[in-house]
Amino acid sequence: MRRRTKSAPGPLPQRDGVDPVRVRLPVDGSWPTVAAYLAHRLPQAAAGRLAEMLRDGEIIGADGPVEPGTPFVPGTSVWFHRDLEPEVPVPFAIEVVHRDEHLVVVDKPHFLATTPRGRHVAQTALARLRRDLDLPALSPAHRLDRLTAGLVMFVARPEVRGAYQTLFRDRLVRKEYEAVARFDEALELPRTVRSRIVKERGVIAAREEEGEANSESRIELLAARGGLGRYRLLPLTGRTHQLRLHMSALGIPILGDPVYPQVLPEPAPDDFRAPLQLLAASLEFTDPLTGREVRLRSRRTLAAWSDPRGWAAGG
Template sequence: MTGPSTPYNPPTRPIPVIYRDDHLLVVDKPEGLLSVPGRGDHLADCVLSRLAVKYPEVLLCHRLDRDTSGIMIFALTKEGQRKIGRMFEVKRIKKRYIARVWGEVVEEKGTIDLPLIVDWPNRPLQHVNHETGKPAVTDWQRMAREDGTTRMKLMPRTGRSHQLRVHMQQLGHPILGDPFYADGAAQDFPRMMLHAEGLKFEHPITGQVMRLEAPCPF
């Protein structure tokens, strides 16, 4: 398994801003870039540190895995951060991902309900554990079958670490290019084919319904 030893070579291209107001900053995170700093100076470069150069007041609201691209919400005020954080906790933010997975999925749609917890001997990997795992639920829809792979729309109801990656593996269709949960030919792709495409939520200050998207790059 190559994941834990994969060198950190983050992309240098600018981070696109999707939306900004006095309280929120929404960006399109590139794949290969950490959301927050890792341990050690070699892992200091991240979305948060890059945004802080232009927006010193920027505050973290949630994370995406290093190898996942797509839409991320940051706050520009403490009030915005507190309210967005609470909305994630009570599941009032609807998330939509696009993934390409190994194999041709037969069913049109379904729901995966498998509890997850960290696999301590192999951390940061997660695994299914029906005794100690935390609830994790993912709705999915098949979009298209493409040359032995399938394009999927994934709508997580919960936000566990590596949830979509483990759930797709458990479905028998790991995400292409996943350094942790795919193997063999399924791992041999230039990037992990998982992208956070859309968010729907009420603005934490104004109450306006926000529907924001970051176009899928694959």
């Protein structure tokens, strides 16, 4: 059974690091039973599966398991675990680079989503860390694209989540990325790129359009060899795909990018040969609770730079 309603803690514990789904019953509803409403609300679920979940006590309300005859009470909630499609395991480790009572900062590998979304649910950094570290309340302070590797911050305690998420909202975290792309000796660097980026829901690629700029990136060349450049990227804003789009707009799309400058056919789920050559290399911030200056750096490298022959063979 699939459900898009946002997950929330409730009477059911997590399963494999994944929260149960919460469904709120509408306040103006007139269904005779909870089961009748769920059959209406989740038409994609097989009737037999819904009946099985009710019979086995897999759907829970505030007062306990929901039965086939449990009456509909407007404004209440029920919880259940959705049936997950099989996921291909991402065969790379997550390295913890910092952990204290408030924070967990990890070095995320390529291909691993930060949080559950779409078909990536159990195979996400959040679910894996909740299981491996036994931290069921762990939540993200920000997100990193599935295809991008590097540093991601998680908050261990719900009561302090807002303090760390505010750091990113107010742009109080200095983020540095590294990328490998074609070297263009005619391109003048360093430079600051500003543009208006629009990302439509359900559309893979973001786009630039005329209008007031809402994104800003600093692009610097660190080194060049063999027709490739190693770049330092400093995002001053946080638009979706901002760095990837800005690099592509400069005529030097990041190696391994399946979206920019054009959307390519999606590889097989178990094809990990050509990772996007983009790395969230460092995070610097003042801890809002302790006042301590925190500077963290990824231990990962980009294969197209550290092993270009291997990259060429793999990609």
